[in-house]
Amino acid sequence: MTNPATRDIAPKSLPTIFECSVPGRKGHSLPPLPADADALVTEAIPKRFLRREPAALPEVGELDVVRHYTRLSSRTMCVDTNFYPLGSCTMKYNPKVNETVAGLEGFAGAHPEESEESLQGILKIYHDVSQALSRLTGLAGCSLQPAAGAHGEFTALLVAKAWFDDRGETGRCEVIIPDTAHGTNPASALRCGLRAVEIKSDARGRIDLGQLKSKLGPSTACVMITNPNTLGLFEDQMHEAAALIHEAGALVYLDGANFNAIVGRVRPADFGADLMHINVHKTFSIPHGGGGPGAGPICVRDFLAPYLPSPWVVFKDGRYMLERDCPKSIGKVRSFFGNVNNIVRTAAYLRQLGAGGLREVSGHAVLNANYLLSLLAGTYDVPYGIRCMHEFVINATRQKNLGVKAMDIAKKLLDYGFHPPTTYFPLIVPEALMIEPTETESKETLEAFAAAMLEIARLAETDAARVTAAPETTPVTRMDELAAARQPVLAWPKA
Amino acid sequence: MPSPSDVRFVKSHEWARREGGLVVVGISAYAVEQLNKEIVYVEPPQKGRTLKAGDVLGVVEAVKAASDIYAPVSGRVAESNEALAQNPSLVAEDPYGAGWIAKIEPSDPSEWENLLSPEDYDSFTASEEPH
Structure with a gap:
């Protein structure tokens, strides 16, 4: 006998929601349209924007919709239902307390156009999370604005570029990237108008210092290093690599995708990183966006901090406020403050665990x-x-x-x-x-x-x-x- | 299966065949095999482009991964295989024939001598295969 608890409650093949449609069936009851509805619409919306025929929406009852999507969701393999060992993606469990905290009315119901006075709680969370990330990375400057890891890469490279430009080093147009890197690294470099230069890994799966040396030069802006790298190996010559990169006048970029392997134990600044992004869904357990809202904070050394996206949160005279006078900043990279709910989840996770956790x-x-x-x-x-x-x-x-x-x-x-x-x-x-x-x-x-x-x-x-x-x-x-x-x-x- | 005898190779898995004054270029059956034969898109080079040996000539995209195609010899692109836009699977089905990618008018005919013979290429791919 099949155990009822494990039996598949849905038939093998599911119709699409469109195939469930029955003409005239509804799951809503709206008030009747006013007599002059058509006139009101044509007055408000120019004719060229009006639909010529009704949208082909499925006509279904509420229960049809609930069953259809509940059945579909029961077939989805996710970290809440199954072991999900997707390498490099870090499908870690998302503690439910994060959701409870992010759903609190004060956070979920806040509006970005509210006054700073009524947003003190969110601004404090931003201030605290920035400081926590700075402590964990050893990098003094932090921006929580980028909306995803790759967006963080892009933003951090813009910061590096702005710093070089400010110093008159406009010829630094190359980014060196090992062949084990995530595909986002060369893509981010290209989007910033920089050129990606690949170096091959050595036989041990690590950065080949000889190769690195041969590609470093006056046109190198950054070297993007993932540590541990995507082979799951710690770059054990990181200090030597960082010394070579700094000697060439370039910056060490750390792809923080694998920060979850070293967080709380290694501060990237201590092995030479000058700037990095953090994938908070990997290290600090926010849900994977699936293309939806994410967060990709960046941390940078103090000398790069003036170039971070503006505005940033400061604590002055006993209150939190947004500093908008940031003359060297690259400007905004995201509307308002970024995806606040994910920063709140990060704060909840950090507070639950603490440094020891x-x-x-x-x-x-x-x-x-x-x-x-x-x-x-x-x-x-x-x-x-x-x-x-x-x-x-x-x-x-x-x-x-x-x-x-x-x-x-x-x-x-x-x-x-x-x-x-x-x-x-x-x-x-x-x-x-x-x-x-x-x-x-x-x-x-x-x-x-x-x-x-x-x-x-x-x-x-x-x-x-x-x-x-x-x-x-x-x-x-x-x-x-x-x-x-x-x-x-x-x-x-x-x- | 041994590679055809009328082509030469580079280690990045492109082949070259002399045809009249031109050099026809494609990717090897070994490369196709590495891409699980599931090729979904090929971007051949623009006609008239000048390339150096080793430059990126185009891109082949498979279900598994996207890879650059490198020019085995220097020269000007005289022709590119337009049939691949409609049917990129030609590269998987007939890599040394209908799946050719470009025809190059070579600027330095002596480069031909740097290319690998089919025998040398086959022993190279055999050694590349991990044991």
Whole structure:
């Protein structure tokens, strides 16, 4: 008998909300239109902006809508339902207390046009979070304005550029980036009008100092370094690299995407970072935006602080206020204060854990990754050794030679109830599977995931077709990704 | 499968074939295999562009990743494969034939001698494959 608690309550295939539509069915009751409604509309809206035919909206009752979306959501794999070891993305659990705090009327109901007097609470949170991030990074200046990690990269590079321009060093137009970097690094450089110069990693998966030296010069503005890097390795020659970069008159940019591996233990300023962004969804547990509102604070050394986005919060004469007299600032990069609710969530997380708690967070993130790595290392090839920071990368070429690609392993994991890890990144590892368990997972969950991975490796050797056909148990089975990319159907009704 | 005998290669996985006075360029079957054969978009170079050997000639985008295509020889782009705009899968289906990417009018014919023979390329890709 199927356990009613685990039975799929929805049929295998769901109709779209449009297919549920019945002409005339409604889920609302609006007051009747006034007699002169048409005239009022044409008066208010120029004719060229008026719709010629009614919008093709689904006509459904409230219960239809509730059931449809509840069923859809029950099929979504998310960190609240399943282990989600998406390397580099850090799908850590978002404590619910963050939501409670962010939902408090004083925060959620505030309006950015209110007076500074009535926004003292939010301004204090901004002031406190800025100071906390400065303490954790060792970098004195902080801006909470950027709306996402990549936006933070872009903003920080603009700050660096403004500083160089101010010093008359306008020839610094290059940004050096290792080949393990996130794709956002070269993209941010390009958007700032700078040129990305790639350097190859050494055989140990770290920055090759010889390569770095050969590319550094009078046109280098910044070197963007991710530490720990995307192979899950600590850049153990960071001091030497930073010394070379500073000697060339350039700045050390730290991509803070992996700050969650070192937070509370290492201050990036101490290993030479001059400026960095922080992905608060990775390190400080706000939800992943999915394209929605995020936050990507930046921290910079004191000499770069005057160039940060304006306005910034200051504490003067016993009250918090916005400093708008910022003559060297690059200006605004986001309307009002950025995404306030995410800064409030960050504040809640910081206050819950404190410095000691954050130290435990990074410690457990690294411990969990190393435990999982130790369970998988004999069966899967791990090109950079059996010790890692918060994540590690498998090379599934051994399985590929048996007819099972990294993508097949990823899809098969869905049949065991696990979200797949990141595939085919970083680009320098063939058949890459990049696994990041995060600090909140239990020993039992890690062991269950490892058992599934070992079972898939065994299947690759004995019955590869069972893996290449996966997933078999999900509501939607193997997708044709090529067709999805080449002939996407993006609108309803279908043409 | 051994690479065809009438082309030469560079280590970044492009091939080159002499045809009349031009050099036809594409990406190797090995490169296609590395991209899981799922090629969704190809950006060939603009006709008339002048390139140095090693310059970025175009981009090939697969489901898995996007990669730059590098010019194996220097010269002017005499022709680019317009059929790829409609059908980028040609690169996966027939990498050494209908999936060609550009034809270059070489500015330095001696560069041809720097390219890898099919045998050398095949042993290079065999050594690149991790064990």
